[in-house]
Amino acid sequence: MNSKIGVKILSTGSYVPEKILTNFDLEKMVETSDEWISTRTGIKERRILDKSQVTSDLAYNAAVKAIEKAKISVDDIDLIVVATISGDAPMPSTACYLQKKLKAFNSTAFDISAACSGFIYGVTVVKGLIQSGLYKRALLVGVEALSRVTDWTDRNTCVLFGDGAGAMIFEASETEDDIVSAYLGADGSFTELLNIPAGGAINPTTEETARQKLQYIKMQGKEIFKVAVTKMAEAAIKVQEKAGLKDEDITLYIPHQANLRIIDAVAKKAGVNKDKVYVNVHKYGNMSAATTIVALDEAISEGIVPKGSLVELVAFGAGLTWGACILKINF
Numbered sequence: 001m002n003s004k005i006g007v008k009i010l011s012t013g014s015y016v017p018e019k020i021l022t023n024f025d026l027e028k029m030v031e032t033s034d035e036w037i038s039t040r041t042g043i044k045e046r047r048i049l050d051k052s053q054v055t056s057d058l059a060y061n062a063a064v065k066a067i068e069k070a071k072i073s074v075d076d077i078d079l080i081v082v083a084t085i086s087g088d089a090p091m092p093s094t095a096c097y098l099q100k101k102l103k104a105f106n107s108t109a110f111d112i113s114a115a116c117s118g119f120i121y122g123v124t125v126v127k128g129l130i131q132s133g134l135y136k137r138a139l140l141v142g143v144e145a146l147s148r149v150t151d152w153t154d155r156n157t158c159v160l161f162g163d164g165a166g167a168m169i170f171e172a173s174e175t176e177d178d179i180v181s182a183y184l185g186a187d188g189s190f191t192e193l194l195n196i197p198a199g200g201a202i203n204p205t206t207e208e209t210a211r212q213k214l215q216y217i218k219m220q221g222k223e224i225f226k227v228a229v230t231k232m233a234e235a236a237i238k239v240q241e242k243a244g245l246k247d248e249d250i251t252l253y254i255p256h257q258a259n260l261r262i263i264d265a266v267a268k269k270a271g272v273n274k275d276k277v278y279v280n281v282h283k284y285g286n287m288s289a290a291t292t293i294v295a296l297d298e299a300i301s302e303g304i305v306p307k308g309s310l311v312e313l314v315a316f317g318a319g320l321t322w323g324a325c326i327l328k329i330n331f
């Protein structure tokens with residue numbers, strides 16, 4: 001690791017599909033109500049990708065915006081990392097589909113699988129690869145087409161998820177280091193709490209797995225809720241401690257947007273100023289790896305992240321995985 005190499009963040013971009021699915025639409029699909037969904041989760045509506053679109057199209061739209069804002073050429077990108085659990089196909093990587101669409105053929109491209117913590121895992125991976133001196137300019141995308149892996153007859157899950165994509169461009173720098181702190185965690189003893197049971201080596205896809213709808217997300221929500229609050233609060237504090245920072249140093253907190261009740265409980269447990277916590281779960285639901293980066297891009301567009309701000313992202317997801325990072329936004 002070359003400690004003299006820093007990582008500059010050049011830009012962000014995001015894209016959500018046009019189609020809006022409201023809680024009232026869901027009332028017509030499963031036995032649920034706007035009242036239940038709103039009070040239990042804070043979600044009012046979510047975006048659903050068009051039949052003609054796939055995951056890498058959402059990623060492409062977000063990436064193009066970030067590339068334009070960074071004023072770089074696709075030929076300058078030497079690393080593409082995509083965080084997703086709902087990619088174009090089990091093989092090859094969505095990063096390779098994205099590379100083809102962008103025509104960014106000077107790049108290495110691969111996916112990482114850390115579910116809702118995927119973007120923060122990606123920030124850490126990109127930081128390490130740039131600081132090692134191996135790569136100079138990276139595109140990181142958090143993207144999900146969760147509507148394609150959702151059982152639309154299961155009210156326990158189908159009211160929660162949405163589709164979207166967010167992107168960030170990074171560059172090696174001798175003078176700046178915008179990834180101020182990062183902290184990751186995982187506990188594989190909880191793999192069964194949130195998973196897609198079929199389509200892998202455990203349950204190869206068969207007519208029987210399809211009949212049992214095992215190709216869709218299964219979740220034990222109540223159990224996850226408790227671990228999510230504990231681990232997100234822990235990550236929120238540890239990432240500050242690692243950098244010698246305090247609540248007053250942070251301009252904006254962007255927690256994973258799965259459930260407003262989880263966001264509130266984490267803010268309380270971590271002792272962070274609630275007025276600085278960004279929320280957009282009402283508009284998009286849980287977009288897994290896309291949530292924190294879409295929220296960050298929106299917050300920047302809204303003008304609430306002045307140049308030089310420190311923004312703290314915190315997330316939690318299947319694995320179970322969790323993580324946090326503090327980013328300096330200097331553009």
Ligand code: UT7
Nearest residue numbers: 032033036040116155156159221222224225258259316317
């Ligand atoms: O992205 C990271 C991973 N995921 C999460 O972070 C999700 C974490 N968990 C949660 O957000 C919450 O646990 C849920 C929103 C999933 C559920 O909220 P809850 O307050 O834990 O509800 P519950 O699962 O205890 O269900 C309460 C009741 C049940 O009925 P009974 O058994 O009390 O009669 C459910 O059957 O609500 C029922 N229910 C629903 N009712 C109307 C479950 N889903 C629905 C629904 N509409 N969509």
